[in-house]
Amino acid sequence: MAQIPVFRMRRAVVHGLLGGYTLIAILPVLLIIMNSFKDRKAIFNHPLAPPGPATFSLIGYETVLKQGDFLSYFQNSLIVTVGSLFFILLFGAMASFALTEYRFRGNVFLGLFLALGVMVPIRLGTIGILEMMAKSGLVNSLFALILVYTAQGLPLACFVLSEFMRTVSADLKNAGRVDGLSEYVVFFRLVLPLVRPAMATVAIFSMIPIWNDLWFPLILAPAEGTKTITLGTQVFIGQFVTNWNAVLAALTLSLTPALILYLIFSRQLIRGLTAGAVK
Known part of the structure; x- marks a missing residue:
């Protein structure tokens, strides 16, 4: 019974690492999606900014x-x-x-x-x-x-x-x-x-x-x-x-x-x- 918290701690650590890797992997995906809804000029001038009324396309x-x-x-x-x-x-x-x-x-x-x-x-x-x-x-x-x-x-x-x-x-x-x-x-x-x-x-x-x-x-x-x-x-x-x-x-x-x-x-x-x- 004393080993159960250890198992839970290991699982929490693994879940935390996977969550961190997922966040790192999903940032480029979000960048691609955001820039796909912008005009060409906004893609190069403001690549990290979300599309707005003036740049949405x-x-x-x-x-x-x-x-x-x-x-x-x-x-x-x-x-x-x-x-x-x-x-x-x-x-x-x-x-x-x-x-x-x-x-x-x-x-x-x-x-x-x-x-x-x-x-x-x-x-x-x-x-x-x-x-x-x-x-x-x-x-x-x-x-x-x-x-x-x-x-x-x-x-x-x-x-x-x-x-x-x-x-x-x-x-x-x-x-x-x-x-x-x-x-x-x-x-x-x-x-x-x-x-x-x-x-x-x-x-x-x-x-x-x-x-x-x-x-x-x-x-x-x-x-x-x-x-x-x-x-x-x-x-x-x-x-x-x-x-x-x-x-x-x-x-x-x-x-x-x-x-x-x-x-x-x-x-x-x-x-x-x-x-x-x-x-």
């Missing part, structure tokens, strides 16, 4: 909606991100369950192989990936991006989820097997609900690089019909002239899904990050 949003196909870019990014997260969480959770639950030859080697994917960036294989996608006829398709991002996110998913899978009670799983439940039912009905905080953590940390990525959309899907929102924003950035009103407005609109996802899974995210700190 929607010219950036009007340009974004009129020039280019922003809604199509937004839809492509949403399809790629949601599809990638679905496969990352599904295959990552299934692989983690197999690695932690079953003992077989090569178990340790396979776990180390997946862990190497966290340290080795997938962009080193860009040329090989491009050649493979070209031979498969998947260039300029959203499915190519989903495949690449799934491969990119699986190592982190397996690394995080494996640790949480080991904390699930073996008695609970064995009781389900004694009752006649199949391995799939044990996995989906007994194990997955207990690792939701970890899955929310993986989803948020995997979504941000996918949503904001410019490299693979530029290499694998540069066509007008498959452009993502990050690649589509480059329309407003020229070699000599940049439409900062449109760029800031596009960035503000592109931030919306990330903020919504964070608000939805924030509680699960904090639980996932603080789980190891309060044991």
Whole structure:
């Protein structure tokens, strides 16, 4: 019983640190949003001031909606991100369950192989990936991006989820097997609900690089019909002239899904990050 205040103190410290980091991270976001509602002159003359009656302007949003196909870019990014997260969480959770639950030859080697994917960036294989996608006829398709991002996110998913899978009670799983439940039912009905905080953590940390990525959309899907929102924003950035009103407005609109996802899974995210700190 004497340890309970210590646990609460540790949790309070972790929550305080996360709150401080969140405040530091959200200040640039607020700056982008404020400047997206100002005219070009006010952006450069008073970048830290909120928009007022004399500086308020929607010219950036009007340009974004009129020039280019922003809604199509937004839809492509949403399809790629949601599809990638679905496969990352599904295959990552299934692989983690197999690695932690079953003992077989090569178990340790396979776990180390997946862990190497966290340290080795997938962009080193860009040329090989491009050649493979070209031979498969998947260039300029959203499915190519989903495949690449799934491969990119699986190592982190397996690394995080494996640790949480080991904390699930073996008695609970064995009781389900004694009752006649199949391995799939044990996995989906007994194990997955207990690792939701970890899955929310993986989803948020995997979504941000996918949503904001410019490299693979530029290499694998540069066509007008498959452009993502990050690649589509480059329309407003020229070699000599940049439409900062449109760029800031596009960035503000592109931030919306990330903020919504964070608000939805924030509680699960904090639980996932603080789980190891309060044991």
